[in-house]
Amino acid sequence: MHITQLNRECLLHLFSFLDKNSRKSLAKTCHKLLEVFQDPLLWSLLNFHSPAELKKDNFLLGPALKYLSICWYSERVKVCNVEDWMKNNFQKDFCNRHENTVSDFLLEVCNRCPNLLSLTLSGCGHVTDDCILLLLKNCPNLETLKLENCVRITDQTLEAVTLYGGSLRTLHVDFCRNITQTGLERVREKRPSIMLRAERSANMIPDNKPEKKFMFEKASRKLVQL
Numbered sequence: 001m002h003i004t005q006l007n008r009e010c011l012l013h014l015f016s017f018l019d020k021n022s023r024k025s026l027a028k029t030c031h032k033l034l035e036v037f038q039d040p041l042l043w044s045l046l047n048f049h050s051p052a053e054l055k056k057d058n059f060l061l062g063p064a065l066k067y068l069s070i071c072w073y074s075e076r077v078k079v080c081n082v083e084d085w086m087k088n089n090f091q092k093d094f095c096n097r098h099e100n101t102v103s104d105f106l107l108e109v110c111n112r113c114p115n116l117l118s119l120t121l122s123g124c125g126h127v128t129d130d131c132i133l134l135l136l137k138n139c140p141n142l143e144t145l146k147l148e149n150c151v152r153i154t155d156q157t158l159e160a161v162t163l164y165g166g167s168l169r170t171l172h173v174d175f176c177r178n179i180t181q182t183g184l185e186r187v188r189e190k191r192p193s194i195m196l197r198a199e200r201s202a203n204m205i206p207d208n209k210p211e212k213k214f215m216f217e218k219a220s221r222k223l224v225q226l
Contacts, residue, residue: 004032011036020046024058040064050074051101051124065113070102071148072123080125081151083207095126103131110138118144125149129156136164146172151207155183162190172197177204 006014015023015036027037036042040062048054048070079091087095102124109116116139121127127150136142145161145168147153153176161171171187171194173179179201187196 004030008036008039012039012042015042020053020056020058047071051098054101054105061108061112063113063115065109066115066117068109068113068116068118069120070105070122070124071120074123077123077125077149080123081149099126102127106131106135110134114139114141116142118142118146120144120146120148121150122146122148123150125151128152129154129160132157133160133164136160136168140164141167143167144170146170147174147176148172149175151177154178155180155186158183158187161187161194165191165194168194170195172199173201174199175204176201178206180206 003011003014011033015026018026023037023042027034038060040060041064043060043062044064045067046059046061046065046069050072051070054070076094079087079094082091084092102121103126106127116135119135119139119142127147129152132145132147132153133156136145142165145165147157150173153173155178158173158179161168165171168191173184174197176198179198181202184196184198184202187194
């Protein structure tokens, strides 16, 4: 039996075992397999391992998407974690190439994937509180939100969780250095049913704006002089 003689249900099952690139390659072989590739039911789960993968055309976003993971484990993530005012020209150029990639992608998710249940972001150093706020508003069924090493995430995200995370059951904000203990306590108070984890976050050194850092150093010098 030729593969194209299988019914739609069987083809969807076979496609589910393939990675995104293999699905795309197979879809190019005939019209019937292209239709299977374009079936929203095939795309309930998406995993990405770098921002570059988000720009490819080997997947579809739609209302069937329920589980999304964007995890970037690379030495290059360290560049994104450097405060903007401390980056050299090379680092700025590197970040400019993908600074809005993840945020723009998540905006598409907000518009197309209202049934999202789980979102995991790791090493996404340019994702902001505003982006997570929009996602919480547009994906009211979100049950799991895991943020790891997302350095621009602050207590504003925690506040958004208390306001719009009505369905949230699990919240991880590990190694998010601009999260404070005060923000974590507020989530525990307002949303006690949420399983909250914040490994190292409230104990890390938060970012300081240049003027604040300068004032701190100036005050320190005065104390030394005294």
